[in-house]
Amino acid sequence: MTTVHEHGPRMNLWKLVPEVYKGMAAFEAAASKGLDPVIAELVKIRASQLNKCAFCIDMHLTDARKMDIPRLKLDLLDAWEEAQGLYTDKEQAALALTEAVTRLDGGTPQGHYVPDEVYERAAKNFEETELAHLISQIVSINAWNRFQVATRAVPGSLRDKSGR
Structure with missing residues (x-):
């Protein structure tokens, strides 16, 4: 049954298609292997901010x-480029790549790509296999965001208070 609420969930997709959840969980686990957990978490938060996924944020x-x-790193993540000295070069490279992959606008109206300078910055800061994991992590969180936004998943902190 599909439920449409102004501020509530539309459906429990994971209950309806548990094999998709299992596949996504396996993809997420594989993507995060070998990636610094702090960078992985910053990437997940930043992509979720860009996708306006309250559940994942x-x-x-x-x-x-x-x-x-x-806390300051978390508070200023939405403005990481302006927070000089707060994020390491590696974190900044990961965040720039996260934004480019999430938006896929290439910075111009004509392009749908990750700009070379963004990719090269990431490649300078990450060993090749680690970069492959980073890209996979970015793709994974974008997929999770899209599932949660499409179904209007209620953030855990709100669900706990509302009883939903």
Whole structure:
């Protein structure tokens, strides 16, 4: 049964297609292997911000807090380029790549690609296999975001309070 609420979930997709959830969970696990957990979490939060996925923002901010990622890094993530000295070169390269892959606009109206300078910056900061994991992590969180936004998944923190 599909339920449409102004601010509630449309469906429990994972209950309806558990094999898709299992596949996504396996993809996520494979993507994150060999990737710095702090960078992985920053990437998940930033992509989720860009995709306006409240469910994933809530989940990954909660996870990041448990990992003791500094609060200021989390608070300023939406403006990471302006927060000089707060993020490492490697984190900045990962965040730039996250934005390019998530948006896929190439920075111009004509292009749908990751700009060479963004990719090269990431390639300078990540060993090739690690870069492959980073790209996979970015693709994975974008897929999770799209599932959660499409079904209007209720963030865990709100669900816990509302009883939904």
